[in-house]
Amino acid sequence: MIKKIKQFITLIFVSTFFVATVSANDSQVGGKAVFSIPALDCVIEPSQIVDVGSAVPGVVDAILADRSDIVKKGAVIAQIESSVEQAALKQAKMRAGLDTAIQLRQETAQFGRLTQKRNQTLLKKLAISVQDMDQLKTETRIAELQVRQEKENKRLAELEYLRAKSVLEQRTIRSPVDGVVMDRYKFAGEYVSDEPVLRIAQLDPLHVEVIVPVRFMGQIKTGMQAEVASTAPGADSYVAEVIRVDRVADAASGTYGVRLALPNPDYSVPAGLRCQLSFLPEKAETIEKVASETTTFSTQKLEQDG
Structure with a gap:
């Protein structure tokens, strides 16, 4: 019985030491101090803005979509005579x-x-x-x-x-993406050559663009999550995921860019707004998970020995 208790205490000690080590390493990356990333200003933008034109010149016969209309990929939005x-x-x-x-x-x-x-x-x-x-x-x-x-x-x-x-x-102009019509440039009867007919914005997903000081270079990784809060009155907070991290910083401003993807399947989040972004403590969650798994393993081990 005393031997089992010693084994249990040893396993708990090892798990506690591992968690403490990870927590200590969390404050250093490659021997350098890691700074806590504060809330940053950001902008919510469409993931794509497409100026849709005609493959051939001609006279516009009909425009089947207008400003603020929701269009599907492949849908007919205009016809040339x-x-x-x-x-x-x-x-x-x-x-x-x-x-x-x-x-x-x-x-x-x-x-x-x-x-x-x-x-x-x-x-x-x-x-x-x-x-x-x-x-x-x-x-x-x-x-x-x-x-x-x-x-x-x-x-x-x-x-x-x-x-x-x-x-x-x-002669049939189709939408290249799912999105919303931002602008209409042509009307029926007008001649079109190399000018756009409609401008369409893809709103799912949205892109959150944030400028980060270079002192946080290396701390933000692809796959990290962040809480995004729009500055619009009464707006909710959303969770976005990092998809791009610039590898080249701007020497003049001492900053670099980070892009996050924000799912927006029902188009409930408007684009073109300023926002506040706070990165979520991903490593803290990882530590809790490791500690929980280690404790569970210790309990199972004792039950097997018993």
């Missing part, structure tokens, strides 16, 4: 579906083969000359090649149909 392209598509579709020329060449080739077979008997009886037989064979071969040529032409017609379909699709 495309009557000529639609007519070309119909023509190419009809041409790709025609097979009369193939059937005609197949019948000609089949007739040539039958004639050649009948004339084989006449050739054995010397009723026709060898030259006539060679000519018939050549005509049959030409008819068979013409069948293949018409099949190739049909394949080219099908490819032309796909090309006409793609050309028409270029």
Whole structure:
């Protein structure tokens, strides 16, 4: 019994020493003092802002989205006038579906083969000359090649149909992301070339941009979490995760940038606001977890020995 108690005390001592060591190391990184990161000013921004334009120049036929509208990725948001392209598509579709020329060449080739077979008997009886037989064979071969040529032409017609379909699709402007329309630059009847038609902001996730003093360089890692509080009255706090840490600092200001991702599936968090950011004590949670696991292991060990 005394031996078991000694084992339990030893395990508790080891776990306590490990936790104390981790806590002590938490104040140093590579032999350097680690400073507590204070609350920092930040900005909540869209993760993407896309100026959507047209792949081809033309006259705007319709704009199907307006400012503050929510759009889905792939949704049609504008149409460029495309009557000529639609007519070309119909023509190419009809041409790709025609097979009369193939059937005609197949019948000609089949007739040539039958004639050649009948004339084989006449050739054995010397009723026709060898030259006539060679000519018939050549005509049959030409008819068979013409069948293949018409099949190739049909394949080219099908490819032309796909090309006409793609050309028409270029006249349809779709949203490249899920998001909200920020601005509308064009209206129906206006000519568009290389100018944007709409500006769309992706709001899920949001990006939280924060400028950090260089004295905290090395303390912020990818995957760390932070509490973000908007400066808007009555705004709630949210938890964001670090996804980017600049590797190059700005010597003039003595700062570097950090980017966090803030999930916003229901678009409840507005973008374009200033905020306050506080990094969560991730290591403290890790220490508590390690201590809890160590104590659990000690208890299980004693129960097994008992």
